Amino acid sequence: MLLHDDPARAFMPYPAAEVPNAPSGPLSGLAMAVKDLFDVAGYPTSGGSPHLLALSGVKRQTASAAQKLLDAGARFVGKTITDELAFSLNGKNAHFGTPVNGGAPDRIPGGSSSGSASAVSNGLCDFALGSDTGGSVRGPANHCGLFGMRPTQARITLDHCVALAPSFDTCGLFARDGATFERVAAVLLGTDATPLGGTPRLLLAADAFAMLDVEVRGALAPVVKAIEGLLGEASLVEVAxxxxxxxxxxxxxxxxxxxxxxxxxxxxxxxxxxGPGIAERFEFARVVTDQEVGEAQEVRTRFRERFRQTVGEGVLLLPTMPDIAPLLTETEEALNTYRNTAINLLCLSGLSGLPQVSMPVASRMGAPLGLSVVGPAGSDASLVRLAARLG
Amino acid sequence: MLLHDDPARAFMPYPAAEVPNAPSGPLSGLAMAVKDLFDVAGYPTSGGSPHLLALSGVKRQTASAAQKLLDAGARFVGKTITDELAFSLNGKNAHFGTPVNGGAPDRIPGGSSSGSASAVSNGLCDFALGSDTGGSVRGPANHCGLFGMRPTQARITLDHCVALAPSFDTCGLFARDGATFERVAAVLLGTDATPLGGTPRLLLAADAFAMLDVEVRGALAPVVKAIEGLLGEASLVEVAxxxxxxxxxxxxxxxxxxxxxxxxxxxxxxxxxxGPGIAERFEFARVVTDQEVGEAQEVRTRFRERFRQTVGEGVLLLPTMPDIAPLLTETEEALNTYRNTAINLLCLSGLSGLPQVSMPVASRMGAPLGLSVVGPAGSDASLVRLAARLG
Incomplete structure (x- = not known):
């Protein structure tokens, strides 16, 4: 392991291998952690699964997303624990453990990019790569008090990476502060084909906010007000x-x-x-019928079109998660209930393919709470710049 | 993996690496599996633990016990699943799974050398290396219907091997038939310093047999009788x-x-x-006091002396385990109860350092049941030859 000490237990304890980076570049001086779902040459890739780890062998090629950051001068410090096969939002891996949430140590870090969010929130690196299929960056960003990005679907190539659901899988990013977040995202994303305008139209997902408990809405309200102060009053829209x-x-x-x-x-x-939850979800996955899939495809197509029209060229304010992170001591049942509400919020970007950035803007009971902006397809870099300004 | 198919899920699914063996030798033509506690150059070593697997890296040196067998012509076919950190008698690894018991597929294979016993009992190899600290070869041998050896303490060097409790750890061996068992053991053990005499005095651990249920005693009685027919009537001794x-x-x-x-x-x-049971046992281990350890040392010293006198130059008949293997569906509680009785039988060799061989001699309800012979220190190879004849 490159880190001599890992008090947050965020990293996989692999023997250290040399990972070359450019001697200088836009990310020079920044320490990078990589979710153990991406290959890094010289290391195995577990995908959070003991079996995948056994099958892995030592990889010879680094995933292009990580390579791009190394080529820009970032220094690799380790591979981070992921939820098992990335199929969870909790950050509790039954085989590799639960990384410590640096924003709320008595609460789950969120997952599946648990170790990446843990490493950044505990100051063990400057930024970290994660992946987001159904919320695996946005959730942990909310829970640990970080900036977290899910890019436009397919904007960042996902090669040499353990897949979960390819038409939903995206390469995401965590950082503690807006400046670092913007700096790294600029390298990762390159130039936007369709950047946001200077003062994009602000929208607010009224039906999504209506799902929240009154205390959570209360915690987010002043933040929304401050953003409206900058961008103008938000138009209320129904996203569902x-x-x-x-x-x-x-x-x-x-x-x-x-x-x-x-x-x-x-x-x-x-x-x-x-592990708990993972087994049940794969059992659910095994028995999904072709008819259900066909109907789901239709729902996705209709939603995708309508939601993209709703967002238009504007920026949509959306709660990232239903609330702050659940306590580590919560039952599996309570975590499942939380998860089901969370999916209602998280599925909007997943189904539409639009980019979403969660910003660490609020807190409740001493724990971080995020707010998200969703932008038009391909506006990722400018959405990140906006979020860095707002967050 | 060298095996194209692993229907018993006995093997760790590592990518295949070339493991050179002698082109000819006394074990030529025999396929060998190695418990994933021993290093084999070109492979990692998990010790049944996802964390040890992550820490492992690829090993460059093969454990001398395995190397000796390769040098005698045995062909390596794979590394077998072990219970987590070898600290269980059940064969249910919460991270890598439960290998199939080839002698009773609805029952646990026993552990910790679960995959080795599974591979041999399912005919996926001719013999397998295991390790036995507190019964990890003898238990699975009983459960899967195999010959299994725990040698005299320190008779076989344990280098390049994940330790559990060094003053108890031994390198053991499984085979299906007496001829193969004897052939492999001869290479592994070399020549006895103190071989058994031609017709050693037969002893029977009366108080150990008295612990068994009447049905188990009944299943073993005809075997004891047959052995007495060969070696003469057994003297009843109290071992505890x-x-x-x-x-x-x-x-x-x-x-x-x-x-x-x-x-x-x-x-x-x-x-x-x-995993279940492992966590509890390490928690027990964490809090054992120096005073308890001191008293235990005294018990061990006294027992060791007396038990070695009791066995003398004879051969002691001892039930290997309390019964056939528990069903896969048994509760953790039932498995613990079984385990506690088993330790009473298994601890005799562990505390005394004497060699023990379990023979697949009986069955109950369609499942295998073993009987053990314990011999004097250093009589290992001749004890194996005797067991091969009796079993």
């Missing part, structure tokens, strides 16, 4: 006029089907003992 | 005249203290999520 439930199911079923296509053969062959 | 309880606790405490010395630093540093 037919309700969140069809979106929730479309998201879960499509993601589950793809996850089974990716990992089903491994699971059926080795029958790995999957 | 002060009762088994002090031996049980001495064994548990000494083993636990050593296990904590070996793995405590790793556990405190990484806090790995340990």
């Amino acid at each position: 006029p037919e309700g969140f439930e069809p979106l929730y199911w479309a998201h879960r079923r499509l993601q589950a089907r793809e996850a089974w296509q990716v990992h089903g053969p491994m699971i059926e062959r080795y029958r790995p003992p999957l | 005249p002060e009762g088994f309880e002090p031996l049980y606790w001495a064994h548990r405490r000494l083993q636990a203290r050593e296990a904590w010395q070996v793995h405590g630093p790793m556990i405190e540093r990484y806090r790995p999520p340990l």
Whole structure:
């Protein structure tokens, strides 16, 4: 391990290997952690699974997303723990442990990019790569008090990376402060084809905010007001006029089907003992029917079109998560309830493919609480710049 | 993986590496599996722990016990699943799974050398290396219907191997048939310094047999009778005249203290999520007091002397385990109860350092049941030859 000390238990304890980086560049001086879902030459890749770790061997090629950052001068400091096969929002890996949430040590860090969020929030690195399929960057960013980005679908190439649900998988990023976040995102994203205008129209997902407990809405209200002060009053929009439930199911079923296509053969062959929640979700994935998938595809297509129209060239304010992170001591049942509400919020970007950035703007009971901005497809870099300014 | 198919899920799914063996030799033509506690050059070593696997890297040196067998012509076919940190008798690894018991597929394979016993009992190799600290070869041999050897303490050098409790750790061996067992053991053990005589005096551990349920005694009785037909009537001896309880606790405490010395630093540093039973046993290990250890040492010293006198130059018949393997569906509680009785039987060799061989001689309800012979220190190879003849 490159870190001599890992008090947050954020990193996989792999033997250190030399990972060359450019001697100078725009990210020179920044320490980078990489979710153990991306290959880094000289290291294995576990994907949070003991079986994948055993199957892995030592990788010879670094994922292009990580390579781009090394080529810009970032210094690799370690691979971070991920939830098992990245199929969780909790950050509790039954095999590799639960990294410490640097923003609220008595609460879950969120997942699946748990170790990346832990490493950044505990100051063990300057920024970290994560992946976000159904919220795996946005959730931990909310929980640990970080900037977190889910880019436009397919904006950042995901090669040499353990997949979960390819049509949802994205390469995300965490940083503590807006300046670092913007600096790294600029390298990762390059130039926007369709940047945001100078003062984009502000929208607020009224039906999404309506889902929150009154205390959570109360914690976010002054932040919304401050943003309106900068960008002008937000227009209230309904993001799910037919309700969140069809979106929730479309998201879960499509993601589950793809996850089974990716990992089903491994699971059926080795029958790995999957951790709490992971086993149940793969069992759900195994039995999703073609008809359900077909219907979900239709829901996705309709939603994608309508939601992209709703966002237009504006910026949508959206709660990142239902609340602050649940306590580490919560039951699996309580975590599941939280998760089901969270998916209602998280599935909007996933189904539409639009970029979303969570900003660490508020807190409740001493724990961080995020707020998200969603922008038009391809506006990622300018959305990050806006978020860095607002956050 | 060298095996294209692993229907018993006995092997760790590592990428195949070339493991050179002698082109000819006494073990030529035999396929060997190695418990994933021993290093084999070109492979990592997990010790059944995801964290040790992550820490491992690829090993450059093969454990001398395995190397000796390769040098005798045995062909390496894979590394087998072990219970987590080898600290269980069940064969249920919460991270890598439960290998299939080839002698009773609805029952646990036993552990910690679970994959080795599974691979041999399912015909996936001819023999396998295991390790036996507190019964980790003898238990699975009983459960899967195999010959299994625990040698005289320190008879076989344990280098390049994950330790559990060094003063108890031994390098053991599994085979299906007596001829193969004898052939491999001869290479592994070399020549006895103090071989058994032609017709050694037969002893029977009366108080150990008295612990068994009547059905188990009934299943073993005809075997004992047949052995008496060959070696003469057995003298009844008491192996634990002060009762088994002090031996049980001495064994548990000494083993636990050593296990904590070996793995405590790793556990405190990484806090790995340990599987059911393993976590509890390491917690027990953490809090064993110096006074308890001191008293246990005294019990061990007294027992060792007396038990070695009892066995003398004879051969002691001893039930290997309390019964056939528990069902896979048994509760942790039931497995613990079974385990506690088993330790009473298994601790005799552990505390005394004497060699023990379990023979697959009986069955109950369609599942295998073993019987053991214990011999004097250093009589290992001749004890194996005797067992091959009796078994």
